[in-house]
Amino acid sequence: xxxxxxxxxxxxxxxxxxxxxxxxxxxxxxxxxxxxxxxxxxxxxxxxxxxxxxxxxxxxxxxxxxxxxxxxxxxxxxxxxxxxxxxxxxxxxxxxxxxxxxxxxxxxxxxxxxxxxxxxxxxxxxxxxxxxxxxxxxxxxxxxxxxxxxxxxxxxxxxxxxxxxxxxxxxxxxxxxxxxxxxxxxxxxxxxxxxxxxxxxxxxxxxxxxxxxxxxxxxxxxxxxxxxxxxxxxxxxxxxxxxxxxxxx
Amino acid sequence: xxxxxxxxxxxxxxxxxxxxxxxxxxxxxxxxxxxxxxxxxxxxxxxxxxxxxxxxxxxxxxxxxxxxxxxxxxxxxxxxxxxxxxxxxxxxxxxxxxxxxxxxxxxxxxxxxxxxxxxxxxxxxxxxxxxxxxxxxxxxxxxxxxxxxxxxxxxxxxxxxxxxxxxxxxxxxxxxxxxxxxxxxxxxxxxxxxxxxxxxxxxxxxxxxxxxxxxxxxxxxxxxxxxxxxxxxxxxxxxxxxxxxxxxx
Numbered sequence: 421x422x423x424x425x426x427x428x429x430x431x432x433x434x435x436x437x438x439x440x441x442x443x444x445x446x447x448x449x450x451x452x453x454x455x456x457x458x459x460x461x462x463x464x465x466x467x468x469x470x471x472x473x474x475x476x477x478x479x480x481x482x483x484x485x486x487x488x489x490x491x492x493x494x495x496x497x498x499x500x501x502x503x504x505x506x507x508x509x510x511x512x513x514x515x516x517x518x519x520x521x522x523x524x525x526x527x528x529x530x531x532x533x534x535x536x537x538x539x540x541x542x543x544x545x546x547x548x549x550x551x552x553x554x555x556x557x558x559x560x561x562x563x564x565x566x567x568x569x570x571x572x573x574x575x576x577x578x579x580x581x582x583x584x585x586x587x588x589x590x591x592x593x594x595x596x597x598x599x600x601x602x603x604x605x606x607x608x609x610x611x612x613x614x615x616x617x618x619x620x621x622x623x624x625x626x627x628x629x630x631x632x633x634x635x636x637x638x639x640x641x642x643x644x645x646x647x648x649x650x651x652x653x654x655x656x657x658x659x660x661x662x663x664x665x666x667x668x669x
Numbered sequence: 670x671x672x673x674x675x676x677x678x679x680x681x682x683x684x685x686x687x688x689x690x691x692x693x694x695x696x697x698x699x700x701x702x703x704x705x706x707x708x709x710x711x712x713x714x715x716x717x718x719x720x721x722x723x724x725x726x727x728x729x730x731x732x733x734x735x736x737x738x739x740x741x742x743x744x745x746x747x748x749x750x751x752x753x754x755x756x757x758x759x760x761x762x763x764x765x766x767x768x769x770x771x772x773x774x775x776x777x778x779x780x781x782x783x784x785x786x787x788x789x790x791x792x793x794x795x796x797x798x799x800x801x802x803x804x805x806x807x808x809x810x811x812x813x814x815x816x817x818x819x820x821x822x823x824x825x826x827x828x829x830x831x832x833x834x835x836x837x838x839x840x841x842x843x844x845x846x847x848x849x850x851x852x853x854x855x856x857x858x859x860x861x862x863x864x865x866x867x868x869x870x871x872x873x874x875x876x877x878x879x880x881x882x883x884x885x886x887x888x889x890x891x892x893x894x895x896x897x898x899x900x901x902x903x904x905x906x907x908x909x910x911x912x913x914x915x916x917x918x
Binding site: 454455456457458459460525528529531532533534535536537538539540541542544545546547550551553624627628631632633634635636 | 675686738741742767772840843876880884885887888892893901903909910
C-alpha cells in the first residue's frame with residue numbers, strides 16, 4: 421500500500437515536473453518561434469530605442485549651450501543613479517536584440533529568394549529607406565560602437581580628468597573630452613553622416629513598428645506616420661547639430 | 670509595334686536558366702501582354718524554337734494565373750492589373766521588355782515563366798476555412814447581422830486571387846499580404862471568429878514553413894496587388910497573431 425502510494429506520489433511529481441518543463445520550453449520557444457514574434461521583438465526594441473534617443477538628446481542639449489556644468493552633472497547622474505543603471509541594462513539588451521534579430525531576419529529574407537531578378541524596379545513601389553533598413557541599421561550599429569568607445573567606455577573605464585564644480589563636487593569632465601573629440605573635423609563629419617543614416621532608418625522604422633504590432637487604424641495611422649517622419653527629421657538634425665556646432669564654433 | 674523581348678528560359682526546375690533575346694513584330698497596341706506572348710510564340714515556332722511556357726487561364730483578371738515579372742515589376746508597369754489586363758499601349762514601339770518568372774524560394778520555377786504556387790494552397794489548407802455543418806438545415810445567410818464596415822472589409826480581403834504578385838514584388842519574398850487577406854476575410858465575420866485563434870496560428874506557421882521571407886512593411890505588395898488589397902490586413906494579422914499567441918492554450 422505504502423509502496424503504491426509512494427510510487428503514485430513519485431509518478432505525480434515527475435508528471436508535474438515534466439509538465440512544467442514542457443510549459444517553460446513552449447514559452448521560450450514561443451519567444452522566437454515565429455517570424456511574426458521575431459518582428460514583434462524588432463518593433464518593441466526599436467520603439468524603446470526611440471524613447472532613449474529623446475532622453476539622450478535632451479541630456480546632450482547643454483553641449484549646444486556650452487553649459488559645462490549641466491552636461492557633466494547629467495553624465496554623472498546617468499552613470500551613477502541606480503534606476504538609470506537598471507534601465508541602461510535594458511538598453512544594452514535592446515541594442516543587442518535589435519541587431520541580432522535584424523541580422524537573423526535579413527538572413528532569412530535573403531534565403532527566401534535564392535535567384536535574384538535580372539531587373540528589379542524597387543523604387544516603383546516602395547520608399548528608399550524602407551528598402552534599405554538593414555544597411556541603414558548596420559551603419560547605425562557601426563556608429564554606435566565607435567560612439568560608445570569614445571564616450572561611454574571612456575566615462576566608465578577610461579581616464580577622464582576630474583574637476584571640481586561650482587558646488588564643490590568632484591566630477592569627471594566628460595564635457596572637455598566631448599568638445600575635444602568634435603573639434604576633429606573627420607570625427608564630426610562621420611557623426612553627421614551617421615545621423616543621416618539614423619534619420620532614414622527612423623523615417624521608415626518608427627511607423628513600421630506600429631504596423632508590426634498590429635496598430636493600424638484609419639483614425640490614428642496618418643498621425644503616427646507624420647509623427648514618425650517629423651521625429652526622424654528632428655532627432656537626426658538635432659543630434660547632427662551638436663558636432664557641427666562644436667566644430668564650427 | 671515591334672519589341673525586343675528579353676525572356677527567362679529555363680528547361681526545368683533543376684536546370685539553370687538564362688535570359689534569351691527575341692524580336693517580335695506586328696503587335697497591335699490593343700493587344701494584351703499575353704496576346705503579345707502568343708504572337709511571339711507563333712513566331713518562335715516558325716523559327717523552330719521552343720515556345721515560351723507561361724501560366725494563363727481566364728484572361729480577364731480574375732484567376733491570377735499570369736505570373737510574369739515585367740521590366741522589374743510584378744504584372745508590369747500597370748496598377749491594379751494582372752498581366753492579361755496589361756495592354757501593349759503601355760509600352761513604346763521599339764521598347765526592350767524584360768520578362769522573368771515570379772521569383773521566390775517558395776515559388777520554384779517549373780519551366781520558363783511558369784512557377785509552382787502550391788505553397789499558397791498549403792497555407793489555405795492550414796486554416797483558410799470555416800467549420801460549418803452544411804448537411805440538412807442551413808441557417809438563413811442573412812439571419813446573422815454583420816456590420817456594413819466589417820462586411821466590406823471582409824469582402825475587400827476576399828477579392829485576393831492568390832496570384833502571388835505580393836510575394837514576387839516583395840524584396841523579402843514575404844507572403845504576409847496573401848496570408849493576412851485569407852486570415853482577414855474569415856476573422857472579420859462572425860462565422861469565422863470561432864476558429865480565429867487557431868486559424869491565424871496555423872496559417873502563419875505554414876507560411877513560415879514554406880520558406881517565405883519576413884515582412885519589413887515596405888508596402889510594395891499593396892501597390893503591385895492587382896486587387897488593391899490593403900496592408901491593413903497585415904496589421905490585423907499581426908494583431909490577431911499576437912493575441913492568439915498570448916491567449917491560446
